[in-house]
Amino acid sequence: MARWQPETTQRLIVAAVDLFGEQGYDATTVAQIAERAGVTKSTFFRHFSDKRELLVAGQETLSRLLAEGIAEAPADATPLTAVGLGLERVAGAMGPANRELGPRLKAAVAASTELQERDALKNIGLAAAMSTALLARGVPEATAQLAAELGLLAFKRGFARWTEDDRTHDRGLAHHALAALRELHAAATSLG
Amino acid sequence: MARWQPETTQRLIVAAVDLFGEQGYDATTVAQIAERAGVTKSTFFRHFSDKRELLVAGQETLSRLLAEGIAEAPADATPLTAVGLGLERVAGAMGPANRELGPRLKAAVAASTELQERDALKNIGLAAAMSTALLARGVPEATAQLAAELGLLAFKRGFARWTEDDRTHDRGLAHHALAALRELHAAATSLG
Numbered sequence: 339m340a341r342w343q344p345e346t347t348q349r350l351i352v353a354a355v356d357l358f359g360e361q362g363y364d365a366t367t368v369a370q371i372a373e374r375a376g377v378t379k380s381t382f383f384r385h386f387s388d389k390r391e392l393l394v395a396g397q398e399t400l401s402r403l404l405a406e407g408i409a410e411a412p413a414d415a416t417p418l419t420a421v422g423l424g425l426e427r428v429a430g431a432m433g434p435a436n437r438e439l440g441p442r443l444k445a446a447v448a449a450s451t452e453l454q455e456r457d458a459l460k461n462i463g464l465a466a467a468m469s470t471a472l473l474a475r476g477v478p479e480a481t482a483q484l485a486a487e488l489g490l491l492a493f494k495r496g497f498a499r500w501t502e503d504d505r506t507h508d509r510g511l512a513h514h515a516l517a518a519l520r521e522l523h524a525a526a527t528s529l530g
Numbered sequence: 531m532a533r534w535q536p537e538t539t540q541r542l543i544v545a546a547v548d549l550f551g552e553q554g555y556d557a558t559t560v561a562q563i564a565e566r567a568g569v570t571k572s573t574f575f576r577h578f579s580d581k582r583e584l585l586v587a588g589q590e591t592l593s594r595l596l597a598e599g600i601a602e603a604p605a606d607a608t609p610l611t612a613v614g615l616g617l618e619r620v621a622g623a624m625g626p627a628n629r630e631l632g633p634r635l636k637a638a639v640a641a642s643t644e645l646q647e648r649d650a651l652k653n654i655g656l657a658a659a660m661s662t663a664l665l666a667r668g669v670p671e672a673t674a675q676l677a678a679e680l681g682l683l684a685f686k687r688g689f690a691r692w693t694e695d696d697r698t699h700d701r702g703l704a705h706h707a708l709a710a711l712r713e714l715h716a717a718a719t720s721l722g
Contacts, residue, residue, distance in 0.1 A: 418722035451651075458650035459643075481717040487679050488721065525673040526718040529680065530610035 347385050347395060348435065349375040354392045355439055358446035363389075363453055393443070393453055394460045401467035403427045404489070408471035417477050418523055421489035422516055424468060428493070429512035437511075440501045465490045488526070492519035539577050539587060540627065541567040546584045547631060550638035555581075555645055585635070585645055586652045593659035595619045596681070600663035609669050610715055613681040614708055616660060620685070621704035629703075632693045657682045680718070684711035 353374035357366040368389055372382040386392055407427030411420035447453040465486040472482035496515030503509060545566035549558040560581055564574040578584055599619030603612035639645045657678040664674035688707030695701060 416722045417720075454654075455647035455651045458654050459647045462646075462650050478717070480713050481720055483683060484680070484714055484717045485721055487683070488676070491675060491679070521672050522676055523722050525670070525676045526721060528609075528673055529677055529718060530608045530715050 346375070346377060346381065350377070350382060350385055351392055351395055352435075352439065354389060355442045355446055358449075359442055363446055363450040390452060390456050393447065393456050397460050397463060399431070400428055401464055403431055404464065405467045405471040408468060409474065411475070417472055417475075417481055417485040418488065418519060420472065420475065420477075421468060421485050421492075422519055424471070424489060425493055425496070425515040425519065426512045429496075429510065429515055432511055437501055440497060444498075461490055461494075464493070488519065488522045491522055492516075495521075538567075538569060538573065542569070542574060542577055543584055543587055544631065546581060547634045547638055550641075551634055555638055555642040582644060582648050585639065585648050589652050589655055591623070592620055593656055595623055596656065597659045597663040600660060601666065603667070609664055609667075609673055609677040610680065610711060612664065612667065613660060613677050613684075614711055616663070616681060617685055617688070617707040617711065618704045621688075621702065621707055624703055629693055632689060636690075653682055653686075656685070680711065680714045683714055684708075687713075 350371060354366065354371045357370055357374060366389065368382055369379055371389060371392075372379045375382075386395070404424040404427065407424030408420045411423045415423070447457050465483075468486035468489045469482045472485055473479065477485065492515050495518035496511060499514040499518070500511045503514065542563060546558065546563045549562055549566060558581065560574055561571055563581060563584075564571045567574075578587070596616040596619065599616030600612045603615045607615070639649050657675075660678035660681045661674045664677055665671065669677065684707050687710035688703060691706040691710070692703045695706065
């Protein structure tokens, strides 16, 4: 799904998302995914514990990149500046394959409650990774949690816009995620 | 689980949470839950589609109360004031049974990935209910989404503090949820 994914992992994800789109998540078996990807079932199980885990492939890498970007922000960076650096770090690791697969993955998730649940827990994990990295910088707890939620919303909104963006004038995921973060920050000042 | 729950529903939830705590979620069957609650399995299935659905009992009611409180806020109320009224509406419908059951339910969720996933999706549903109600008031989309996230965080933080609060000087769920909302609002001004 990204430059950080070894080739077989990537092939399995693409095969699975294709099949989910063609025949639905419930009707798709691990055997079918392995066959489409040109590998054996046991190869599948060396990469994923079950078909649902395909959805969250890269979650650990995403969490790590977000946390690294936040941790390496200058000492005087505000919480949102640090979150922005985390988003840039993630964006730098995502390429055309992510962009192409994103909308199809989203459609598969939208069609399956089971995948929606798994996706919801994935998002909590990403927010927790950001929040933990902010706490380690000395950001107060409530601020850290809120900044992490903004980071998550910005990532989701930015990713959606990136996949919808004009291919010929691609402004990149980082551009869209940071624009979404600024927008949410402006919204935060008009809440109460 | 609350005043809005008919007695049998309430009994099934208490029985389930007891069993989840005693022997774990995975090991607990619908038959055991029904037996503990003193009803038949078919009575169980008239109330819930499966044991996982017990967790989200009341989600629709919660969503409705949040949305009603927001919709009925004065026309000139800020987004967060409207969210606060939604939280007060929910708090007014929650009693000692919710308070007593909350920590045990939380422990059951913490011990089961399946329940964590279901819980994560429930939270998304609550935020969506608030966000939709805010959009209907003419709140801009980014602000509505952010205010809904703050409302969700305030509800979770307030509920946790309510269950930990000194029983003899109970300040009520509304008090704790609104205090958490004010705290998050203050945090929102120190983000960037």
